[in-house]
Amino acid sequence: MEITNKEFKHCDMLMVKGRIDSATAPQFSQALDAVTESGRFKIVVDMGELEYMSSAGFRALLASQRACKRYNRGEVVLAAVPQRIQEALELAGFTELFKTFDDPLAAVGSF
Amino acid sequence: MAMRKVKFPAQFQYLDEIRDFVAEIARQGGFSDKEIYSIQLAADEAASNIIEHAYEGVTDGELEIACGIKGDLLTITLHDHGQPFDPASVRPPDLKADLSDRQIGGLGIYLMRKLMDEVEYESSTHGGNRLTLTKRRN
Incomplete structure (x- = not known):
């Protein structure tokens, strides 16, 4: 799996390529956490080049959505699923x- | 039924190979792309669960996976020698719960059950644990 982060003025976009399973989900979580730990809570996950995602990836998304929506400071949205x-x-x-x-x-643009 | 059998180390980095193994047999059996994805996801969730729970704290566990087709039925058997872990004992997640109340656990087992037609589990003291997943071709 490969993740590229592109920072826009109002949000961050994570482009995820390859497969997310129990082996690679920790890397996906880290990428999401890196954004929220830098104080940015509006995240687009671009899945256009993602081939596969198991529940391990779903869990990472859920944890990040909770962190981002807290205090209404942002949210995680999905694109090109x-x-x-x-x-x-x-x-x-x-x-x-x-x-x-x-x-x-x-x-x-939605942010 | 002719079952192909492969032993994998019970480690997450082999999930890729496990998915490839079942996908190839499903493809040869004439399953559709959608069905093949479901079979891969179910096998992944089953194997992940065994590695995470049955082999919790174990680094040299082994997972034997057998897969074969008879008529329009594909069968996958996952055999391990870890702690007994019956997927039926896992409470299904509440899919209508709010974001804050969503359970993190139980989702993989739930998906596995939804994606396959039948899930059977047996555990014995000497024979280890055996999880059998079955999917019918449409």
Whole structure:
């Protein structure tokens, strides 16, 4: 898995590439934590090049969403979610917890 | 049914290979891309759970995975010698709960059950633990 962070004026965008499972989820969590620890709480996760995500990745997203939404200081939104991952998120009841955008730049613009 | 069997070290970094192993058999069996993704995710969640719970604190555990197809049924058996851990004992997560009340645990087991048609668990003192997942091709 590869993660690239792009800092915009009003939010951060994490571009995640490859596969997130129990082996790689800690790296994904660290990337999310690095943003919130720098005092930034508006995060777009661009999943356009993500091939796979297990519940280990869902847990990382949930923990970060909690941190970001605290005190209404921000939120995590998802962009370009591949169909299979979207279906798994729906099955897990996660689609109600995250706004999703087809276009990553539209997600950036929403902040 | 001809089952292919592979032994993996019970470590997260082998999840990739475990997913590839079951995906190849599912593909040969004519399962759709959507079904193959479900089978990979279910096998991953089952294996992750064994590594995390049955082999908690164990670094040299072994996980034997057998996979095969009979007719339109794909069967995956995960066999370990760790602590007994029955997935049925895990309470299903409340999928309607608010963000603050969402459980972090139990989600993998829940997904595994939803993605497969049948999940069976047996544990014996000498034979170890055996988790069997079955999926029917559409």
